[in-house]
Amino acid sequence: MLLKHTLYYFLSRGVPGIVSFLAIAVYTRLLEPGEFGIYSLVLTLVSFCNVVFYQWLRMVLGRNYPAHRDSPDEFLAGVGTLFLLTTAVAGVAVLVAALLTEDATMRQFAAIALAMLVAHAAFDLVLALARAMLKPGLYGLLLGSKSVLAFAAGALLALSGLGAAAPIWGLTVGYALAIVLFGRKLVASMRPGQVARADLSAYLRYGMPLTAAFALSWVISGSDRVILTWLLDEAATGIYASGYDLGFQILTLVLVVVNTAAYPLVVNALERKGEDAARRQLRQNGEAILSLALAGAACLVIIGSPLIELVLAVEYRDGAKSIFLLVVVSSALAGIKSYYFDIAFQLARATHWQVVSVGVAAAVNVVLNLLLIPRFGILGAAWATVAAYAAALIISVLTGRRQFGLMPALPSLLKSAIPISALAALGCWAMLGIAGDATVLALVLGLVGAAIGYLAGALLFNTFGIRSAIWSRLGERMKS
Template identity: 45%
Template sequence: MLLRHTLYYFTARGLPGLVNFAALAVFTRLLAPEEFGRYALVVVGVGLANVILFQWLRLVLARFYQANRHCREQYLGGVLALFLSVAVPVTGAGLLLAMVWPDPLWQYLLLLSVILLLAQAWFELNLSLAQAGVQPILYGKLSGTKAALSIVVGGSLAALGWGASAPIVGLIVAHALSFIAFGWFAWRGVKPSLPGNDVLKSQLGYGLPLTVTFALSWVVSGSDRLLIAWLLDERSVGVYAAGYDLAFQTLMLVLTIINTAAFPLAVKALERGGAPAARRQLGENGQLIFVAAIAGGSGFVALAPQVVEIVIGAEFRSAALAIFPWVVFAGAIAGIKAFHFDLAFQLGVASRWLVLTGAVAALSNLVLNILLIPSFGILGAAWATLAAFVISALLSAVLGSRVFDMPSLGPMIGRALVIGGLSGGVAWLAAGQFTSVWSGLVSGLLAGTVVGLVACWLLNVAGVRARLQHRFPG
């Protein structure tokens, strides 16, 4: 079931991810680095506000939807009421901030940011609903439509000279139209009604610590752009964000696809079979996460020159290549932490411990950024991010093992290192046989993927060999 659902969500999230590749290529060619830098600052600011204000509600929906599926409309009514109770005051505060901001350009961008925050938060709540309901097709329709519309609308506006506001308006339109097309029917018959005090207390007790954790994770993955803007300039933010997004977000997309399919299966196993069943499911999930993180990261680094030249605009390339390998492996460590080690706290309903791991990582990241950026520029920011994620992952692994009975790490790490070394090495060798960028990328990607899949079969990753032999005996 894990592999089948992963394939479903690969289509549902992978195709929009390819569109995001195209968006990065479009915007780094149509926007100047300083314009892309302003856009990146808006995205990271909206992301922080989204995490602080609305992430807890999405987490509650994902964790407890299955337990309340027999009273669906009543449960969703509580979710809707909670969303509105946050959205209304946030709108007023955001508009007030925009009006008093001294810079006219940023006044306009802040107004757009408020609208984007609400649209994005509501859209992502609907994605969580589709995921919790194990509806990968609906998930794919929502995310695919949003990705396509954002690049069409945003790219068109960028070509017309809208500057930094072009991709922001594109995102707003894409979120809204995607929900209207595919999401509204899930809320038919749902009336907002705040849940009872006991239910609300339990939801907040679960969601708020995770919200703090995600906010602290944002400090690790997003505050570097604000610090670069403060210590350097908006142009440096633009070139850093282009390379960072290509490296980090692409690998995290792959890992998120796996987790999108895997986490509901772990919750389902826990609800129906208890901790032993959840541990077995986590063993399969974790092996797939480790292999994808390490093998995917190795392959991505091996093909970095080809990927960067194809995707990133000329003004951004040299900086992107400089930070690329550091950010790729930061993404691999971040994914392993978020989608394996941190699950111990979520399944064990002890999410408060995530605050500690996040706080240590955030503090480390801030201190290292402030120390390294003045001397090493954006490369120092990449080093700080990698170090912070390593620290937080180690702490999460140690503490999580005391909260929930997690599967053994040895086999996961061993298989992942073998597969990663083989697939990354073969991809590098194959790509080096061609002078053409496209030929090198395609040959390296195909060779690395084939070798990686064969290695996965030989090592029986996530039980793939056993399942295939059972389905196709003889």
């Protein structure tokens, strides 16, 4: 089941992934580093508001929908009401912040940022419902259409000379049109209705700690850009963001695909089949996340230089290369923590413990950014991010299994993850060496080599049940 759903979500995430790389390549050529820095900063702040105001509601939807699957109308009506109330609060907060700030740039972008925030939040809620309903086809259609529409609109506006506002308006248009074209039925199912007081209390107890946790996670991933802009300038932020997004998004994309498929499966197993089924599903999830995180990080380090040469404009390349290794390590640490070990807190409904790990990491990140950026620039910001994610992962590993005892131990998962990663890295290195120059063909061959090495290791160790699934399918075909 995990393999099947992962393949569905991989296809659905493939188009957005390709579009994201194209967007980085196009925007770093159409925007100056300072403009790209402003765009990155606004995007970061909108993401923060999205987490603070809306993340809890998406998590409530994902965690509780399986229990209401047979009669979801009342539950979804409550979700719709909570979304509208949350949007009203978010709108007032953003407008007040814009009036109070002395930063002219932030005042200039306040209105568009608010429009993007609401469109982003609505789109994410529709996506969360499609995922909870186990509809990967619809999920992929929504995500793919949003990416293509946002990129097309943003690129056209950038060509017209709109500057930093172009990609922001592009994203806003993409979110809105994707909902109108493909998410209307899901929006209609969340037509506002009454929310029982007992349900609201339970949702808030579950969701509010997650809001704090995800907000603190934003501090780890986003505060570096704010501090870079404050201590240095927008150009430094733009160069840092180009290298960070290129390295972080690639590996995160792979891990998000697996988690998107895996989390609903383990929740359904726990709710409908009991602890033994959940334990088996968690082992498969852990094997997939750890092996892909380690293998992906190793292969990205190998192909990093030619990738940067091909994707980024000349003025961004040296800075991106200087931080790429650290960004990849940060991405692997963040993915393992968020998409596997933090699941324990959510399954146990003990989300307040998740706040502890990210709280410590956020403090580490901010302190190190303030200390290291003035001396080392963007390299200092990258080192601070590595240290923060490492601290968060350690705390999550130590506390997670205490809250949800079904989680397999880390050493048992690493027994297969490490050799599989080595085989993937070897395949990537060998094929890239054959190709030689930094070309699209070289990157494709490197990725093909990595995929072959990973698949060979997965089959050898039966990672996430892939060998068993293949033998089972072959057996069914032979019987028929």
